[in-house]
Amino acid sequence: MSVEVLRLEGIRKSFGSVKALKSASMTLREGEVVALLGDNGAGKSTLIKAISGVHPADGGAIYVRGEKATIRSARDAIELGIETIHQDTSLAPDLSIARNLFLGREPVKLPFLGVFAPIDFPLLRQAASTLLKRVGISKKLDADAAVNTLSGGERQSIAISRAMQFAAKVIILDEPTNNLGVEETHGVLRFVKEMRAAGHTVLFITHNIHHVFQVADRIIVMRRGEVVAEQTVGDTDLLSVEALIMGVDAATLAEQAKVH
Amino acid sequence: MATVTERLEERRNWWQGLSASPQVTSLIILAVVLAGFSIANPNFLSPLNISNMMAFLPELGIMALAMTLLLTAGEFDLSVGAVFALGPVIVMLLAQQAGIDIGFALLVGLAVCIAIGAVNGVIVTKIGISSFLVTLSMLLIVRGTALYVTQGFPLKSWNEPGIFVSLLAGSFQLGPFKLYVSLYWFIGLTLIAAYILNWSKLGNWISAIGSNRNAAIARGVPADAVKIGLFIAASVLSGLAGMISAFRISAASPVAGTGYELEVIAMVVVGGTALTGGYGTILGTVVGAFMLRAIRNGIVLIGVPGLAFNIFVGALILVMLVLHAMLSKRGARR
Numbered sequence: 001m002s003v004e005v006l007r008l009e010g011i012r013k014s015f016g017s018v019k020a021l022k023s024a025s026m027t028l029r030e031g032e033v034v035a036l037l038g039d040n041g042a043g044k045s046t047l048i049k050a051i052s053g054v055h056p057a058d059g060g061a062i063y064v065r066g067e068k069a070t071i072r073s074a075r076d077a078i079e080l081g082i083e084t085i086h087q088d089t090s091l092a093p094d095l096s097i098a099r100n101l102f103l104g105r106e107p108v109k110l111p112f113l114g115v116f117a118p119i120d121f122p123l124l125r126q127a128a129s130t131l132l133k134r135v136g137i138s139k140k141l142d143a144d145a146a147v148n149t150l151s152g153g154e155r156q157s158i159a160i161s162r163a164m165q166f167a168a169k170v171i172i173l174d175e176p177t178n179n180l181g182v183e184e185t186h187g188v189l190r191f192v193k194e195m196r197a198a199g200h201t202v203l204f205i206t207h208n209i210h211h212v213f214q215v216a217d218r219i220i221v222m223r224r225g226e227v228v229a230e231q232t233v234g235d236t237d238l239l240s241v242e243a244l245i246m247g248v249d250a251a252t253l254a255e256q257a258k259v260h
Numbered sequence: 261m262a263t264v265t266e267r268l269e270e271r272r273n274w275w276q277g278l279s280a281s282p283q284v285t286s287l288i289i290l291a292v293v294l295a296g297f298s299i300a301n302p303n304f305l306s307p308l309n310i311s312n313m314m315a316f317l318p319e320l321g322i323m324a325l326a327m328t329l330l331l332t333a334g335e336f337d338l339s340v341g342a343v344f345a346l347g348p349v350i351v352m353l354l355a356q357q358a359g360i361d362i363g364f365a366l367l368v369g370l371a372v373c374i375a376i377g378a379v380n381g382v383i384v385t386k387i388g389i390s391s392f393l394v395t396l397s398m399l400l401i402v403r404g405t406a407l408y409v410t411q412g413f414p415l416k417s418w419n420e421p422g423i424f425v426s427l428l429a430g431s432f433q434l435g436p437f438k439l440y441v442s443l444y445w446f447i448g449l450t451l452i453a454a455y456i457l458n459w460s461k462l463g464n465w466i467s468a469i470g471s472n473r474n475a476a477i478a479r480g481v482p483a484d485a486v487k488i489g490l491f492i493a494a495s496v497l498s499g500l501a502g503m504i505s506a507f508r509i510s511a512a513s514p515v516a517g518t519g520y521e522l523e524v525i526a527m528v529v530v531g532g533t534a535l536t537g538g539y540g541t542i543l544g545t546v547v548g549a550f551m552l553r554a555i556r557n558g559i560v561l562i563g564v565p566g567l568a569f570n571i572f573v574g575a576l577i578l579v580m581l582v583l584h585a586m587l588s589k590r591g592a593r594r
């Protein structure tokens with residue numbers, strides 16, 4: 001069994017009186033693709049936001065490589081090596097590809113000037129095109145082009161390559177194939193496999209169970225704010241997973257499918 | 261044959277790229293406006309008239325610079341015109357009636373501006389009320405304060421020369437033109453604002469926040485702090501512009517700068533900065549500031565009746581915005 005990268009223990013989060021996360025626990029290991037499944041309102045997005053620091057958790061513990069970590073902000077998460085690609089909201093559409101790739105950690109000259117330091121544009125462009133080349137999308141894309149000139153799939157590729165570039169330990173994809181065409185979806189799934197090959201751990205949130213069987217090693221199912229099942233992809237099938245998500249018996253589900 | 265079409269294609273793309281850039285569009289429109297007025301009345305380009313325009317331009321221009329950064333980050337500030345009045349009113353009150361040293365009075369005035377901007381910024385970001393409503397309320401509070409503390413009367417003129425007066429409102433002769441040092445302030449602040457927006461790390465953050473705030477936050481950009489800072493900058497620069505203006509005309513009036521908030525926003529938007537955030541241009545704002553001042557001045561010179569004045573200003577702004585939208589749409593659809 002490979003090294004543990006991220007462990008969550010009893011993560012809790014409430015919004016007012018709504019307990020979005022009751023107690024979520026899971027362990028992610030090096031170089032695996034884990035699919036996080038669950039119906040709407042199961043707490044998947046809340047969990048992701050807690051790990052990525054967007055909405056910090058109310059309680060519970062997070063361990064990164066066995067060490068206890070505190071994640072209070074997006075910066076904390078990024079510094080711990082956890083990169084998140086949020087649904088539709090990862091890029092600033094008016095900014096160039098290069099500026100997006102390095103947003104929040106721009107290479108600068110005269111760093112003592114703090115936020116007023118000048119961006120090192122030659123380095124920025126060079127690093128951007130090297131990166132685009134490495135992930136195999138150099139041919140069409142100009143690092144100076146604004147992101148709003150790109151297709152949805154290209155945007156996801158940019159966001160994913162940004163996560164890969166900083167050698168993140170854990171890359172979280174929040175419904176990365178939403179609103180994408182068939183070809184673009186395959187591109188994203190190919191990326192997921194490449195990320196695993198490069199040694200990243202991927203946590204993949206999706207509603208599309210077919211995608212899970214194409215790329216994931218393990219499946220974690222959430223229901224009503226809790227993790228209710230963990231399975232290895234080879235040991236399960238589509239129907240059982242759907243039953244787990246809905247919280248019904250697989251046999252019942254099969255029975256219902258026959259009736260309709 | 262292929263190369264010829266390719267080259268033609270390249271040239272067309274180059275031209276489309278250029279005309280799609282809002283600054284260039286504004287620059288062309290500015291040239292047309294200037295040419296039109298100078299043909300209609302040759303006095304438009306007389307040294308006296310140019311000096312006149314150059315006295316007003318920096319004051320509104322300085323406010324427009326800060327407004328550009330704020331709009332780029334996706335917020336705007338309606339209280340700037342009122343701050344333009346309150347800043348100098350506080351300074352003059354302290355200096356004249358409390359007998360406080362003018363330098364210290366200026367510091368207090370700027371501190372009040374910082375406080376106003378900070379309150380705007382904190383309420384907008386931390387409580388999450390739209391900047392339109394927050395700064396509209398602040399406009400009333402600030403303007404009301406200026407009126408109340410002065411009892412509605414302009415303060416006595418301040419005619420004691422001194423280092424601060426020369427620094428803010430000194431004048432000098434350049435050839436046939438009488439210019440004010442406020443022009444240097446405007447040029448200096450323009451360079452700083454352009455540097456920040458286009459070349460600095462902060463500028464990248466400002467554009468990113470306006471373009472997609474959640475994405476910026478997810479990358480660890482301190483969006484709230486940046487916005488609060490920009491609200492403070494907008495207030496401070498408005499106060500500074502008010503002080504420059506008050507020293508230039510040797511009087512601080514509680515009703516100075518009425519309506520400036522919209523004039524300044526018009527300058528910024530006419531220059532090509534997106535009202536919805538994400539894209540800003542300092543060069544465009546400078547062009548926009550020139551354009552609005554030239555229109556206000558030129559309309560009087562060509563003899564439009566005083567009461568019809570605003571009709572023309574409004575119509576011209578509208579025409580420019582429409583032209584902008586049409587040109588940039590044509591440029592964007594390739």
